[in-house]
Amino acid sequence: MKRFYALFVGGALLLAGAVGVAMASGHGLASYKDNFEPITVMYVDNPDNPVTPEKVELGRKLYHDPRLSKSGLFSCNTCHNIATWGMSKLPVDIGHQWRLGPVNSGTVFNAAFYEAQFWDGRAADLEEQAKGPILAHEEMAMPSEELAVERIASIPEYVSRFKVSFPEDAEPLTYDNIANAIAAFERTLLTPGRWDRFLLGDNDSLSRAEHEGMKAFVDMGCARCHNGVALGGGFEKMGLVNNYPSESPSQGRYDVTGKQEDKNVFKMTTLRNIEHTYPYFHDGAVWELEEAVRIMARLQLGRQLNDAETKSIVTFLKALTGEIPEHALRLPVLPASTAATPRPDPS
Amino acid sequence: MKRFYALFVGGALLLAGAVGVAMASGHGLASYKDNFEPITVMYVDNPDNPVTPEKVELGRKLYHDPRLSKSGLFSCNTCHNIATWGMSKLPVDIGHQWRLGPVNSGTVFNAAFYEAQFWDGRAADLEEQAKGPILAHEEMAMPSEELAVERIASIPEYVSRFKVSFPEDAEPLTYDNIANAIAAFERTLLTPGRWDRFLLGDNDSLSRAEHEGMKAFVDMGCARCHNGVALGGGFEKMGLVNNYPSESPSQGRYDVTGKQEDKNVFKMTTLRNIEHTYPYFHDGAVWELEEAVRIMARLQLGRQLNDAETKSIVTFLKALTGEIPEHALRLPVLPASTAATPRPDPS
Numbered sequence: 001m002k003r004f005y006a007l008f009v010g011g012a013l014l015l016a017g018a019v020g021v022a023m024a025s026g027h028g029l030a031s032y033k034d035n036f037e038p039i040t041v042m043y044v045d046n047p048d049n050p051v052t053p054e055k056v057e058l059g060r061k062l063y064h065d066p067r068l069s070k071s072g073l074f075s076c077n078t079c080h081n082i083a084t085w086g087m088s089k090l091p092v093d094i095g096h097q098w099r100l101g102p103v104n105s106g107t108v109f110n111a112a113f114y115e116a117q118f119w120d121g122r123a124a125d126l127e128e129q130a131k132g133p134i135l136a137h138e139e140m141a142m143p144s145e146e147l148a149v150e151r152i153a154s155i156p157e158y159v160s161r162f163k164v165s166f167p168e169d170a171e172p173l174t175y176d177n178i179a180n181a182i183a184a185f186e187r188t189l190l191t192p193g194r195w196d197r198f199l200l201g202d203n204d205s206l207s208r209a210e211h212e213g214m215k216a217f218v219d220m221g222c223a224r225c226h227n228g229v230a231l232g233g234g235f236e237k238m239g240l241v242n243n244y245p246s247e248s249p250s251q252g253r254y255d256v257t258g259k260q261e262d263k264n265v266f267k268m269t270t271l272r273n274i275e276h277t278y279p280y281f282h283d284g285a286v287w288e289l290e291e292a293v294r295i296m297a298r299l300q301l302g303r304q305l306n307d308a309e310t311k312s313i314v315t316f317l318k319a320l321t322g323e324i325p326e327h328a329l330r331l332p333v334l335p336a337s338t339a340a341t342p343r344p345d346p347s
Numbered sequence: 348m349k350r351f352y353a354l355f356v357g358g359a360l361l362l363a364g365a366v367g368v369a370m371a372s373g374h375g376l377a378s379y380k381d382n383f384e385p386i387t388v389m390y391v392d393n394p395d396n397p398v399t400p401e402k403v404e405l406g407r408k409l410y411h412d413p414r415l416s417k418s419g420l421f422s423c424n425t426c427h428n429i430a431t432w433g434m435s436k437l438p439v440d441i442g443h444q445w446r447l448g449p450v451n452s453g454t455v456f457n458a459a460f461y462e463a464q465f466w467d468g469r470a471a472d473l474e475e476q477a478k479g480p481i482l483a484h485e486e487m488a489m490p491s492e493e494l495a496v497e498r499i500a501s502i503p504e505y506v507s508r509f510k511v512s513f514p515e516d517a518e519p520l521t522y523d524n525i526a527n528a529i530a531a532f533e534r535t536l537l538t539p540g541r542w543d544r545f546l547l548g549d550n551d552s553l554s555r556a557e558h559e560g561m562k563a564f565v566d567m568g569c570a571r572c573h574n575g576v577a578l579g580g581g582f583e584k585m586g587l588v589n590n591y592p593s594e595s596p597s598q599g600r601y602d603v604t605g606k607q608e609d610k611n612v613f614k615m616t617t618l619r620n621i622e623h624t625y626p627y628f629h630d631g632a633v634w635e636l637e638e639a640v641r642i643m644a645r646l647q648l649g650r651q652l653n654d655a656e657t658k659s660i661v662t663f664l665k666a667l668t669g670e671i672p673e674h675a676l677r678l679p680v681l682p683a684s685t686a687a688t689p690r691p692d693p694s
Contacts, residue, residue: 073425090419331677339635343634344438346447
């Protein structure tokens with residue numbers, strides 16, 4: 001994709017040179033664009049869990065099914081709400097028995113592009129991620145994988161959907177495949193938009209002010225970490241230059257590896273749709289995008305941004321808002337429980 | 348509508364007589380059908396709150412917006428989940444601070460046909476109903492109407508949507524109009540299906556066993572209460588012949604009127620989609636439709652149903668499952684909060 005994109009831009013510049021006009025309107029954008037990649041796919045496939053229409057439909061149902069929580073109150077969609085850009089927009093989430101989680105729920109949109117999942121990267125991919133919250137004490141609180149499987153396996157429509165979604169598996173309905181189906185759905189939750197049209201050659205899909213904001217973003221060094229297709233999704237220390245004071249118990253990647261150098265190293269959230277994915281940072285402590293930008297500049301670059309600089313960066317960041325695809329906004333109709341379905345339990 | 352329907356069926360019978368064939372296949376269904384009415388509208392209008400496309404779209408957003416709850420966790424859709432046939436399917440709902448409600452949440456589908464709203468009928472219509480849960484201590488727990496309005500009014504997209512939805516109001520964004528918009532959306536949540544095609548003359552859209560079930564339902568006296576378009580929605584004493592033992596604190600309509608004769612008088616839930624709207628009764632104590640039918644027969648009719656009778660009635664009841672309209676399954680994209688938006692508060 002990267003290679004294709006580079007060729008494409010090369011061609012566009014050549015053409016611009018030939019007609020001798022458009023260079024000015026592009027005003028040297030190409031080298032800036034080279035930090036980023038457009039979304040050019042409908043989904044991010046996983047060879048170990050290929051995205052198929054059957055699996056996506058099954059995953060859509062499971063994603064919205066509150067029976068995957070002990071109480072029957074929470075579905076994946078509760079904390080990663082499609083209607084609110086893939087997250088709950090709460091600083092930290094409210095889970096079983098009104099327990100508050102330690103960190104902010106990230107957006108599910110474009111998470112398929114991440115290097116790893118969760119703020120501390122403890123899951124390698126979406127397939128592994130999906131298995132966590134269902135069992136987590138302060139989230140959906142299912143007492144065991146077995147009970148999750150038992151709930152789902154008690155519903156005939158699910159049984160047959162697992163069969164057609166995982167036709168090669170001797171036992172299609174497993175906890176792993178519940179997660180695989182959910183992940184397949186999530187792999188389709190991408191939000192291309194005018195930013196991608198811009199990267200693909202349509203300079204006019206961003207305004208002049210947005211062009212300038214992108215340049216400032218790159219020139220200041222933001223794109224050293226926030227680059228590629230997700231403008232995030234890799235790991236970085238929160239507080240490269242100055243410390244970030246936080247009340248969160250999380251120490252990021254250190255909680256997983258125990259290595260000193262991983263203290264306060266977090267997986268970077270994508271900057272796509274960032275104007276909608278507040279409150280910001282792993283502790284959800286910051287509500288305003290302007291403030292988040294100022295904090296990042298101070299912590300990571302040791303820079304005190306002035307108002308004009310902040311405004312310019314924010315103008316650029318707002319150009320990263322994409323479009324939620326229609327199919328993502330379609331609610332499933334969930335199949336009925338049966339006499340064999342273990343009951344919801346709020347205790 | 349009733350009048351039109353009667354004429355229509357009369358015409359169908361006349362035609363059947365003329366061709367001298369179809370009478371047997373109808374085997375005297377007409378007088379049974381006369382207890383019921385089909386859904387023939389796309390929405391149930393309210394002259395005091397006319398349903399308009401603008402209002403429905405605004406209502407869709409508000410219905411799914413968790414910012415109408417103090418914590419930011421609950422939207423109308425949490426307890427009246429479109430994906431699970433308009434309710435949560437919990438015995439009683441879990442609300443703010445994990446408080447459990449006193450009664451089961453009813454389905455929103457076809458609720459527009461009800462005589463009154465809530466199990467005790469304390470709201471005259473959906474417009475009045477929608478104002479309740481937002482403020483209820485054990486539900487969405489907003490501390491005041493003012494805070495609900497303040498949250499919504501801090502969001503520019505909502506402000507302009509209220510203006511176009513309530514163009515004649517000097518002050519369009521009020522707590523009453525929040526409820527009016529939600530109710531307008533709910534007034535479109537109807538689920539016509541093969542039952543309605545049957546009532547409108549297509550006898551084959553129900554099987555013979557379903558025809559027989561309908562006859563048993565009427566002959567036993569069930570349709571004395573469960574009739575009309577919703578097969579429910581009016582008031583009746585729960586326990587006309589035998590008492591219903593319940594742990595629920597609710598005494599039904601008595602809680603509103605204080606009249607002895609209203610003790611344990613409840614608004615009847617619609618029987619449309621009843622196979623999906625478990626658990627049953629105001630206390631959500633009964634999970635199986637078969638058991639609910641047996642209990643109703645014993646309590647209301649003093650009848651002990653045998654297995655064949657129960658099965659026949661249940662067969663009929665399952666024919667009352669309609670189709671959730673596509674538009675109801677479309678999630679909105681919610682507009683972003685602003686610096687002026689009062690923050691969610693889980694306390």
